[in-house]
Amino acid sequence: MSDNRNIVRWIRSAFGFDRQSNGRGDPLKILVPLVSIALALILGMVVIAVSGRDPFEAYALLFGDSGLIPGSASWKREFAELLLKTALYSATGLSIAMAFKAGLFNIGAEGQFWVGAIAATFIGYWGPFAHLPRVIHPAVCILFAMLAGGCWAALAGYLKVKRGVNEVIGTIMLNWTAWFLITGWLVLGPMAPIATKFISGTYYIAETAKLTRIMPPTRLNTSILIALVAAYATWFLLYKTTIGYEIRAIGHTAVLGMEAPRAQGINVNKRIVQAMFLAGALSGLGGAFFILGLQFQFPNTAIMGYGWTGIGIALIGQGEPFGVILSSLFIAALRTGATSMQVAGIPKTFSNIIEGLAVGFIALQVAVRFYLVKLMERRRLRKAAPESKEAV
Amino acid sequence: MNALEVRNVCKMFPGNLANDNISLAVRKGEIFAIVGENGAGKSTLMNIIYGIYSPTSGEILVNEKPVRIRSAEDAIALKMGMVHQEFMLIPRFTVTENIVIGDEPHKGIFFDYKRAVREVRDLSERVSLSVHPEAQVCDLPVGAQQRVEILKVLRRGAEILIFDEPTAVLTPEETGELFITMRKLQAEGKTILFISHKLKEVMEIADRIAVLRRGKLQGIVEKQDTSEEQLARMMVGRDVVLEIPHVESHVGAEAFACHDIHVRNNRGFEAVKGVSFKVHGGEIVGIAGVQGNGQDELVNAMIGFTRPLSGSMELNGSNMRLVTTAALRKQGMSYITEDRARRGLVMPYTVRDNVVMGQHLVRPFSNGRGGMRFDKIAEFAEGKVREYDIRPGDIYDTAGSLSGGNQQKLILARELSLPHNFLIASQPTRGLDVGATEFVYHKLLEEKQAGKAILLISLELSEIMGLADRILVLFEGRIVGETTPDKTTEEALGLLMLGVGVDTKVAS
Numbered sequence: 001m002s003d004n005r006n007i008v009r010w011i012r013s014a015f016g017f018d019r020q021s022n023g024r025g026d027p028l029k030i031l032v033p034l035v036s037i038a039l040a041l042i043l044g045m046v047v048i049a050v051s052g053r054d055p056f057e058a059y060a061l062l063f064g065d066s067g068l069i070p071g072s073a074s075w076k077r078e079f080a081e082l083l084l085k086t087a088l089y090s091a092t093g094l095s096i097a098m099a100f101k102a103g104l105f106n107i108g109a110e111g112q113f114w115v116g117a118i119a120a121t122f123i124g125y126w127g128p129f130a131h132l133p134r135v136i137h138p139a140v141c142i143l144f145a146m147l148a149g150g151c152w153a154a155l156a157g158y159l160k161v162k163r164g165v166n167e168v169i170g171t172i173m174l175n176w177t178a179w180f181l182i183t184g185w186l187v188l189g190p191m192a193p194i195a196t197k198f199i200s201g202t203y204y205i206a207e208t209a210k211l212t213r214i215m216p217p218t219r220l221n222t223s224i225l226i227a228l229v230a231a232y233a234t235w236f237l238l239y240k241t242t243i244g245y246e247i248r249a250i251g252h253t254a255v256l257g258m259e260a261p262r263a264q265g266i267n268v269n270k271r272i273v274q275a276m277f278l279a280g281a282l283s284g285l286g287g288a289f290f291i292l293g294l295q296f297q298f299p300n301t302a303i304m305g306y307g308w309t310g311i312g313i314a315l316i317g318q319g320e321p322f323g324v325i326l327s328s329l330f331i332a333a334l335r336t337g338a339t340s341m342q343v344a345g346i347p348k349t350f351s352n353i354i355e356g357l358a359v360g361f362i363a364l365q366v367a368v369r370f371y372l373v374k375l376m377e378r379r380r381l382r383k384a385a386p387e388s389k390e391a392v
Numbered sequence: 393m394n395a396l397e398v399r400n401v402c403k404m405f406p407g408n409l410a411n412d413n414i415s416l417a418v419r420k421g422e423i424f425a426i427v428g429e430n431g432a433g434k435s436t437l438m439n440i441i442y443g444i445y446s447p448t449s450g451e452i453l454v455n456e457k458p459v460r461i462r463s464a465e466d467a468i469a470l471k472m473g474m475v476h477q478e479f480m481l482i483p484r485f486t487v488t489e490n491i492v493i494g495d496e497p498h499k500g501i502f503f504d505y506k507r508a509v510r511e512v513r514d515l516s517e518r519v520s521l522s523v524h525p526e527a528q529v530c531d532l533p534v535g536a537q538q539r540v541e542i543l544k545v546l547r548r549g550a551e552i553l554i555f556d557e558p559t560a561v562l563t564p565e566e567t568g569e570l571f572i573t574m575r576k577l578q579a580e581g582k583t584i585l586f587i588s589h590k591l592k593e594v595m596e597i598a599d600r601i602a603v604l605r606r607g608k609l610q611g612i613v614e615k616q617d618t619s620e621e622q623l624a625r626m627m628v629g630r631d632v633v634l635e636i637p638h639v640e641s642h643v644g645a646e647a648f649a650c651h652d653i654h655v656r657n658n659r660g661f662e663a664v665k666g667v668s669f670k671v672h673g674g675e676i677v678g679i680a681g682v683q684g685n686g687q688d689e690l691v692n693a694m695i696g697f698t699r700p701l702s703g704s705m706e707l708n709g710s711n712m713r714l715v716t717t718a719a720l721r722k723q724g725m726s727y728i729t730e731d732r733a734r735r736g737l738v739m740p741y742t743v744r745d746n747v748v749m750g751q752h753l754v755r756p757f758s759n760g761r762g763g764m765r766f767d768k769i770a771e772f773a774e775g776k777v778r779e780y781d782i783r784p785g786d787i788y789d790t791a792g793s794l795s796g797g798n799q800q801k802l803i804l805a806r807e808l809s810l811p812h813n814f815l816i817a818s819q820p821t822r823g824l825d826v827g828a829t830e831f832v833y834h835k836l837l838e839e840k841q842a843g844k845a846i847l848l849i850s851l852e853l854s855e856i857m858g859l860a861d862r863i864l865v866l867f868e869g870r871i872v873g874e875t876t877p878d879k880t881t882e883e884a885l886g887l888l889m890l891g892v893g894v895d896t897k898v899a900s
Contacts, residue, residue, distance in 0.1 A: 265718035
């Protein structure tokens with residue numbers, strides 16, 4: 001009994017809807033994303049039906065092959081893909097959630113992801129590091145990827161603090177800067193292998209730098225474990241440390257231009273730069289996952305979209321670290337299942353539509369919240385009505 | 393005839409009965425005041441009447457006919473109008489544009505601005521509320537902005553006007569002008585509901601007064617049959633000492649001094665033009681002045697938000713040049729702000745999290761390695777909630793959910809528990825009801841007795857006269873007079889605050 005209560009308490013605090021972390025003990029925090037996802041799935045069915053296909057068949061395919069439901073012959077492979085994607089998305093999702101908590105909108109997760117990826121690649125193949133032992137090598141790569149991504153984002157934070165450049169503008173500009181630096185110069189020039197003209201992209205990383213595979217024969221690797229650790233670390237930093245306390249205080253007051261933390265002696269500017277650094281480091285971690293676990297080099301073609309996906313993930317996850325893990329799992333499931341749905345002749349676009357709808361409903365969360373509150377109030381009144389009559 | 397009547401209105405919020413079976417009737421053409429402490433249910437009742445909340449039970453009658461008001465549009469259709477405490481104006485729009493918005497005169501699909509200006513000018517002449525129809529709202533003083541709000545409501549044909557704490561943002565002169573306006577409107581046959589917790593004003597303007605306490609109607613009294621003391625007793629539920637007791641204390645060492653400081657405001661104009669004064673331990677120095685004469689800029693310089701252009705400041709003997717707010721606080725400065733939402737508290741944070749802000753880096757609230765010790769903080773918060781009687785008393789309530797008075801108690805609890813010997817109290821009772829005001833006075837006097845140096849900045853003359861040991865009068869960024877409460881009167885101070893009899897050459 002008391003064990004159960006402890007578990008419930010732990011879950012509530014992990015997802016940020018206990019009274020200790022948000023004061024209201026707000027169950028809506030978890031209801032809003034669930035309802036949004038449900039609405040998106042229902043509306044998605046309508047869209048599929050309108051296009052003349054059977055929605056139930058489509059969903060059976062989509063979720064049957066998403067890796068969520070064990071049983072089918074290809075399940076193991078799909079499960080591996082699901083978790084690999086989850087790790088990637090949760091890295092950028094955490095990045096954006098971190099910035100949200102400080103009241104910052106980190107549009108630049110995309111660029112920070114690339115910068116992290118290129119740093120991981122470089123440390124992965126560069127001579128002096130090439131003979132590090134198996135576990136140390138990827139760890140060093142990840143460290144440098146996080147540092148690089150963090151510094152890249154901190155630059156936007158610095159510009160905001162010192163020059164008043166809005167972080168949205170700053171990070172978008174840095175996205176393009178990263179884009180041209182990497183694909184326009186590094187990948188073609190200094191980091192391109194000269195001897196073999198047949199390889200496009202950069203050198204491949206050393207064998208020792210690759211992330212360990214944990215479920216052969218699939219390519220599932222330790223990235224999912226690292227992502228879970230990162231989520232826990234983010235949660236711990238935000239809710240248990242003085243830095244997190246200050247960052248959240250700034251985040252709560254930033255949007256309306258309030259000065260309470262500053263008036264109480266908190267160094268707001270320093271914390272903004274630090275929060276941007278942390279956000280960038282998490283995106284950089286995603287870049288490292290991509291290189292060390294999947295691609296093993298920075299390709300000539302671009303790696304697109306992980307940063308942008310992170311925005312939706314963070315929104316669905318309500319900006320809470322463990323919420324981000326769950327919402328990444330959801331998006332990863334949709335995208336994994338989409339492939340086999342397409343094989344069956346139902347366009348992949350439908351899973352994108354569901355994804356978009358879910359984010360859309362989250363964006364409408366004021367409305368969703370409003371109706372949920374109304375619903376709950378009505379239920380409470382109905383419950384309260386007979387009691388109050390007795391009391392009278 | 394009753395213009396407006398509510399019968400047995402109840403409003404239940406989760407866990408809180410905001411209005412408990414309230415019935416009152418407002419006669420046509422009278423000024424009817426509703427008073428009560430912060431959180432007594434005044435605003436809830438007004439929002440029910442204005443259709444923003446729906447009542448849990450009870451009915452509303454307008455002109456003796458039962459009505460259902462589901463939205464503000466319904467209320468406007470019933471010829472009601474609300475002048476909000478926070479003005480609902482668009483700063484970049486002109487007066488005319490703001491007044492006609494939502495119901496614009498038009499030619500086809502085009503907005504007929506000229507006709508709108510004409511209409512606004514006619515209206516303002518008819519009700520003799522002077523505004524410049526083509527001025528931009530952001531350039532107007534607060535009093536004029538309020539006139540724009542009133543005109544907006546009148547243009548929609550309002551017969552019943554609801555003023556929600558209209559004087560909270562006004563200077564004494566502007567309040568006087570507002571009361572003249574209200575009398576004029578009354579003479580035209582309009583019915584006025586006046587929400588306030590300032591008893592002096594209520595006694596001045598209202599015909600009848602309803603008192604609310606904790607959601608319940610305590611009674612409705614005729615003005616001539618009552619007094620401020622009786623109203624205060626009805627509001628708080630006990631006798632309130634509005635008199636401030638005199639407290640003797642030993643004047644100690646100099647805690648704060650500033651010499652000839654000049655400070656710019658955020659628009660780049662010099663707002664403080666050479667101010668010098670000293671504050672010693674065990675004394676309260678009061679700064680009197682009409683709002684906007686440099687008080688905000690002076691405080692900003694003192695708490696390290698802006699750097700003075702020139703001059704120097706010393707806190708406990710050390711120079712305050714180029715220091716941060718954090719460093720000042722470490723040096724022993726505490727700061728009670730008038731702007732609780734903006735500067736005082738992080739509203740979405742809980743009471744527990746707010747009460748340690750500023751000392752959250754010190755043991756025992758942090759473990760010294762960057763981790764928070766929330767168990768110790770909770771213990772501390774529980775103690776403070778009890779000591780300062782912060783209601784409702786749950787340390788996990790958000791600061792934003794507390795009433796104004798309790799928010800101020802929370803700020804006091806935090807600021808006075810910081811190690812300090814110099815306290816800046818900037819309008820510490822703004823927006824507070826009598827009970828909370830009394831509490832703040834009590835705490836300030838306690839501080840004085842404990843030998844702390846206190847700088848009290850206030851717009852309320854009675855507060856300055858009652859609390860301060862020395863009074864400085866600030867006018868247009870300069871100190872134009874120094875006196876003590878026993879050598880002056882409120883009237884003389886009032887004149888000085890308006891710059892009457894100040895020789896500018898002497899002042900500069």
